[in-house]
Amino acid sequence: MTDVDLRTSILRHLTYSLGSDADHATQHDWRIALSLAVRDRLIENWHAASRATRAVGAKRVYYLSMEFLIGRLLEDAIVNLRLEDEAQQALTGLGLDPVAVIQDEPDAALGNGGLGRLAACFMESLSTLGVPAFGYGIRYEHGLFRQSFEEGRQIETAEDWLTQYHAWEFERRDVRFKMCFGGEVVEEGGKPVWHGQEAVMAQAYDTPVIGWRGRWANTLRLWSAQPLHGFDLDRFNRGEYAAAAEPEALARTISRVLYPDDTTEQGKELRLKQEYFFTAASLRDILRRFEAEGGALTDLPKRAAIQLNDTHPAIAGPELVRLLHDEREMPLDQAIATARGCLSYTNHTLMPEALERWSEDLMTSLLPRHMQLIERIDAAHAAEQPSRSVSLTGDGEVRMGELAFVMAHKVNGVSALHTDLMKKTVFAELHRLHPDRIVNETNGVTPRRWLLSANPRLSGLITRTIGEGWVDDLEQLERLEPSLTDPAFLDAYAAAKRANKADLADWLAAEHGVQVDPDAMFDVQIKRIHEYKRQHLNILEAIALWRDIKANPQGNWVPRVKIFAGKAAPGYFFAKEIIRLINDVAAVINSDPETNRYLKVIFLPNYNVSLAERLIPASDLSEQISTAGKEASGTGNMKFALNGAPTIGTLDGANVEIRDRVGARNFFLFGMTADEVEARRAVPEHAAQAIAADPRLSGALMEISRGTFSRRDRHRYRGVVANLSGADYFLVCSDFTAYWDAQRRADAAFADADAWRRMAACNTARSGWFSSDRTIRGYMADIWDVVAVRSGLDEAMQPPG
Ligand code: CR1
Incomplete structure (x- = not known):
């Protein structure tokens, strides 16, 4: 064809x-x-x-992830195939x-946020680099919920991407595995044998992931849960229609929905089933391939690098031990060592509620053999430690972070600061016992999607200036450095940004009925809604600014459009309150004739990958304002910098590394450091002190309290105000004044158009290090010990197209 x-x-x-x-x-x-x-x-x-x-006979990378936030595939394929x-x-x-x-x-919304999108960028980079790899995950029937607003409140409805024909996947009828749950472990012939009680089929669906220039493609293999047996015709014929359909419905439940939460565990039993289901199916597939190719089982680590994306697939440790020891009769110690040789684990968050813990009771009833093996692994590990201070279980729970750590030969954080904090906090004891295990691999993003394809105007200019090599080797953006003082280049750079903003303004008018001035500063915060990400700090600043403008409408204000987008977990009440508050504030501010030349606030519904691709190239200012120490890395921050939007941000996650590279002058830094945050939290009344010291902050809070943004319902935001002026765990109030000042520095910088465009262009020229190609090369060298296969074989392969 x-x-x-x-x-x-x-x-x-x-x-x-x-x-x-x-x-x-x-x-x-x-x-x-x-x-x-x-x-x-x-x-x-x-x-x-x-x-x-x-x-x-190359070693392959197996990337196990509950989420692959791949978005649209057609344009990616067109771009990568040129x-x-x-x-x-x-x-x-x-x-x-x-x-x-x-x-x-x-959009294929098979992920919540950064963790899932990172997996998608990694898949693209692995193919671009020609590294043999499989991504393994779940083929969710319903991806992340669709978000809309009703009177400002988030409404969730089911996402149904698979109701349309999905042109990119191939069902592999020959790749199916039976997965069991529950039941019991019995001694048979002196060996423990697990007899599961409930069983479903894991059916593979493959999607090719094509790399840049189409030279190499890997496979994203997603598992769908299907019933073991066909339809119960007997029951149906007896008129028991619902009962006849029940086994099928139950089996399918496992791959029905993506849990709409990236920081807390919920739906416990079903979630654990999902985790085991896809992890175990993937391991079986990996072993089947290894055995078909031949080789001694102890050589598995030479052929398979299995990366656990967060703790969700952490059951891989005991499951691989089970497959090697119980099913293939490898001695236990050797099975543990072999499994560890293959496995490595990436931690994505230090938030305690996101470090998974499963109750021992649930684990015992759902995966009885695994519970026994976890105890054996724990005992083997305890024997190695003099003080026996770390245990995989405790308080009736299994600690999945510790389990993943103990069963991995390498454990990595996702930014320099995050990795450092991992060593000092959550994994301090384990780090002391295994000082070589933790490594850092700072996140990255694929430049094919996030610059070449999302921003054709800017990428065209870059290619005209330095040639096309940057697409494979993003660090070549450095070669723009001499152009940063060339007025013709800066004119063209500014013109590309202006045209992207004009497109966005047209789209906002057509799709959302809001008029914005493309010459205003587009100030953008797009990400999951979470207290630690502090969208409420941003909206408080908007309220304070609005009040200042009203007090002095003739002032020399720099026009701003504040754009928000992001979903809140359906069960996260406070995050949903923040969404509603932003929408309520937007309604008041946008209809104020006295101020709306200077300030607009927009919350765009249903944030997804495609909306990010539309917004980021048209942004001027990137909001990365999390409480220091809380954002593991961020990847949106990198996309903005690459597309020429300087950051206003704290010293958190990869912001630190972005600032180091783009230069302090091209980054609006504010706020407490991670250490200062800890100290400040210990100060009694820290919020009250901060409020008393800043009349703008107290004024903004007072405005919310008196019902300006909730006319019919004066006390609507009582809870928000009480939280902020009380415990204020994420230190919104204590960072407010510094944030306000940084925003005014950004205003002043933006008002100087020449200086601003240079600052923006510096961000592009110096962000080349944040390519996911660089990140993947780091994993290859430090963790996986794999090499690319592409080189030398290109000739044997079909030229693209
Ligand atoms: C982190 O919050 C990071 C991504 C990818 C997220 C974010 O800072 O950039 O992972 N963590 O590493 C997460 O989703 C469940 O944890």
Whole structure:
């Protein structure tokens, strides 16, 4: 199918794959036909990649993750296969609008936020670098919920991406495993044997992930839960329709929904089942492949690097030990050592509520053999420690972070600060026992999606200035350095940003009915809504600014548009209050004729990857204002910097490294450091003190208290105000004054258009280190001990297209 031009291929797929007629085809039909035509162009290289891997017996990376926030796939494939021009011509030639066709694709929202998006960037980089890899996860029927607002409040509805034909996946009917839960462990022939009580099938679905220039493609293998047995016809014939359908419904529950929460455990039993389901299916698949290729089991670590993305797949430790020891008769100590040789673990948060703990009772009833093995692993580990201070269980719970740590040969944090804090806080004892185990791998983002494809104006300018090499090697952006003093380059840079902002302004008017001035500063905070991320600090500043403008409407104000987007976990009441408050404040401020030339506040619903791609290239200021010590890394912060939006931020997560690279002058730093935060929290009445010391802060809080933003319901935000003026755990009040001052520094800088565009361009030129290619190279060298296979084999592979 790759022997014909794209237009012919689209028309053939429209006719023969969809059975549709060009005269009646809908946008959806055209989009699927285009997707299939593009997909044809990558299949041969996908197969060649796995042949090349097998031919050299290469070690593979297996990335186990509950989440892969991949977003739309069509544009990624078009860009990486370099089919932009051909696709554009084919579509316009067929009388279609290329943008509309591409945007017809629903986002695959198989993740909550940073952790899931990181996994997606990693998959793309692994393919770009030609590293043999599989991503393993769950094929959720419903991705992250869809968010809308009703009177400012978040409303959640089911996301249903799979109700549309999904052109990118292949069902592998030959790759199915039976997964068991519950039951008991009995002695048989002197060996413990687990007899599960409940069973479901894990069915594999594969999606190719194509790298830059289409030279290599890896596989994202997602598991779907299916019933073991077909439909119960007997019961159906007896008229028991619901009962006949029950086993199927129950089995499917496991892959039904993505838990809409990235920091707290919930839906306990089902969640643990999901974790075991996909982890165990993946391990079985890995062992099947290893055994088919031949080799001594103790050599497994030479062929398989298994990365645990957070603790969600931490059951991989005991499960791999079980597969090696119980099912393949490897001695226990050797099984533990072999498993550890394969496994490594990435920690993504220090928030105590997010470090998973499962009750021993639940673990025993759902996974009885694993509970026994966890105790054996714990005992083996205790024997190594003189003081026996670390235990995998305690208070009736199994500690999954500790389990993942003990079963991994390397454990990594996701930014320098975060890794340092891991060593000093949550894993202090384990770090003391295993001082070489913790390493840092600062996060990164794929430049193909987040610059080349999301921001064609800026990437075109970069390519015209320094050539195209930056797409493979983002650190080449440094070569823009001499242009940072070239007025012609800076003009073009500013023009690209201005055009992106004008596009966004048009879209905001058309889709959301809000008018904004493209020359105002676009100040953007987009991420999950969480107290530690402090969207409420941002909105308090907006209220204070509004009051200042009203007090002096003739002042020399720098016009601002504050844009928010993000979802709150449905059960996280306070986060939902923050959303409502922002919407309520927006309603009042935006309709104030005295101030709305200077200040607008917009909360865009249903934040997802595609909305991020639209907003980031059009942003001026990046809000990264978490309480220091709480944001493990951040990756949005990197996308903004790369696209020329300087950061206003605290010394938290990867902000620290961004500031080091872009330069202190090109970053609006404010707030307490992680150490100062701890000290400040110990000061009694810290919030009350901060409020008393800053009339702007007390004024903003008073404005909320007196019901300005909740006219019919004066006490609506009593809880928010009480929280902020009381415990204020995330130190919003104590950082307010510094934040206000930093915002005014940003205003002054923005008012000097020449200085601002230079600052923006510096951010782009100096952010090359934040490529996920660099991060993956770090994992390859420090953790996985794998090499790329691409080199030398390119010739044997099909040229793209
Ligand atoms: C962190 O909060 C980090 C991503 C990816 C998130 C964020 O700071 O950039 O992981 N953690 O490493 C998370 O989702 C469950 O924890």
